[in-house]
Amino acid sequence: MSSGSARYEELTVPVPGGDLTVLRWPATDPDAPTVVALHGITANALAWSEVARQLAGRATLIAPDLRGRAASRTVAGPYGLARHADDVAALVAALGLGPVRLTGHSMGAWIAALATVRHPELASSLLLVDGAVSFPLPVGVTEDAALAAVLGPALARLSMTFPSRDAYRAFWRQHPAFAGAWTAEFEAYIQRDLVGTEPELRSSCVPEAIRQDGGEVLLDKDAAGAVHRLPLPAELLWAERGLMDEPQGLYDVNRIELAGLDLERVKATPVPDTNHYTIVAGAAGAEQIVLRLLAS
Template sequence: MSQSPLKPEELTVPVPGGDLAVLRWPAEDPQAPTVVAVHGITANGLAWYEVARRLAGRVALLAPDLRGRGASRSVTGPYGLARHADDVAALIGALGSGPVTVVGHSMGAWVTALAAVRHPDLVRRVLLVDGAVTFPLPQGVREEDALAAVLGPALARLSTTFPDREAYREFWRGHPAFAGEWTEGIDAYTQRDLVGAEPELRSSCVLEAVQADGAQVLLDEDAAAAVHRLPCPADLIWAERGLFDEPQGLYDHERIGLAGLDPERVPASPVPDTNHYSILWGEAGADRIVRILLADALTAG
C-alpha cells in the first residue's frame, strides 16, 4: 500500500546552510522511476499533494521544501534560483535516484530549468508548469515597480499574523484562485506553511528568501536563458488565467510565440479552464501533469 498523500514520508538532505526537508511518496514498485517536484515562491512540498494522490504510487515522488520555506525555513542563505537548482541536484545525488524527471511549478519551473542546465547528468527530462519563460520589462516600467506588482500580495501575507489556524484557512478560502474549491490537500498545504504559536501564527516563508528569489525570476539573465538552453527533453504547460483567477494568465499563445521557444525542443500548450494555482490543484491541471509524468515514466522504464 502506498503512503497516504496526506502523510508522505519526511526526509532530510544536507545542503550548504542546513538540512533540506523533503517529502517522499514512494512507488509501489521499487524499480519505478523517480520524479522530483519543485514548488513555487511562497509554497512548500505539499503543493504537490493532488499530483501525488493521482500518481497513486506509480512513480516515486520527491518534493522538497525549498530553503527558506516550510520545514526548510532554517536553511540559511544565500538564496536565489541557482542555489535552489543546486539544492535539487544535491537531493537527487544524495538519494541516488538520478537521472530523473523534474517538474516545477511557477518559480519552481525556473529552478527546474536551471537544474537541468547546471546538472545535465542528473536531469533526464523536465516538465515546466506555468513558469520558466521570462519576458523583458515593458519600456518605462521600473524594476522596483515590477517587483512590487509581482511580490506585493505575497509580501503582505508574509507580514501578517493569524490568531489561529482557522483564520489562516479563511484567508486562503477568500483567495479568488481558490474560490469554491477547498480540498483536504489544499488544507494540508496551507497548514504546513504556518509557524509560531497562537495568537501569532505566520507563514514559514523567510522574507529575504522570497525577495531575493522574486527579483531573479524577473531579472536574472541565467534564469531567463535556461529554458532556451535545456539539454534534455521538455514540456511546458500554462494556465489560461492568472494568479488571482483574472482572465489574462502569465502566458498565452502570443506571449509564448514572442518568447522564441523552439517548439520542437520545448512544446508548449495551455490547460483549459485553469488558473495559476488550479493548474496544480484542480482536476484538469493535475490530470494533465500526471498524464505527462506517467507517459514519460513508461519511456524511462
C-alpha cells in the same frame, strides 16, 4: 504522515547551510520512475499533494521544501535560483536517485530549467508548469514596478500574523483562485506554511529568501536564459488564467512568441479551466501533469 489519500514520509538531506526537508510519496512498484517536483516562491512541498494523490503510487514523488520555506526555513542563505538548483542536484545525489523526471511549478519551473543546465546529468525528462519562460516587460512597465506587482501581495502576507489556524484558512478561502476548488490536499498545504503559536501564527517563508528569489525570477539573465539552453527536450504546461483567477494568465500564445521559445524543443500546451494555482492544486491540472510524468 499523510495528505488526503496519498501517504508520504518526511526526511532530510544535507545541503550547504543546513538540512533540506524533503517529502517522499513512495511508489508501489520498486521499478517505478522517480519524479522530483519543485514548488513556487511562497509555497512548500505539499503544493504537489494533488499530483501525488493522482499518481497513486505509479511513481515515487520527491518534493523538497525549498530553503527559506516551511520545514527548510532554517537552512541559511544565500538564496537565489542557482542555489536552489544546486540544492536539487545535492538532493538527487544524496538519495542516490540517478536521472529523475524533473518538474517545477512557477518559480520551481525556473529552478528546474536552471538545474538541468547546471547539472545536465540530473534529469531524464523535464516538465515546466506555468513558469520558466521569461518575456519582455510591457512597454512603460519598469523593473521596479514589475517586482512590486509580483512580490507585493506575497510580502504583505508574510508580514501578517493570524490568531488561529482557522483564521489562516479563512484568509486563503477568500482567494479568488480557489473559489469552489478547496480540497483536503490544499488544506494540508496551507497549514504546513504556518509557524509560531496562537495567537501569533505567521507564514514560514523567510522574507529575504522571497525578495532575492523573486527578483531573480524577473531579472536574472542566467535564470531567464535557462529555458533556451536546455540539454533535453521539455514541455511547458500553461494555465489559461492568472494568479487571482483573472482572464489573463502568466502566459498566452503571444507572450510565448515574444519570449522566443523554440517550440520544437519546448512544447507549449495550454491547460483549459485552470489558473496559476489550480494547474497544480486542482484535479484537472494535476491530471495533465500526471499524464506527462508517467509518459516521459
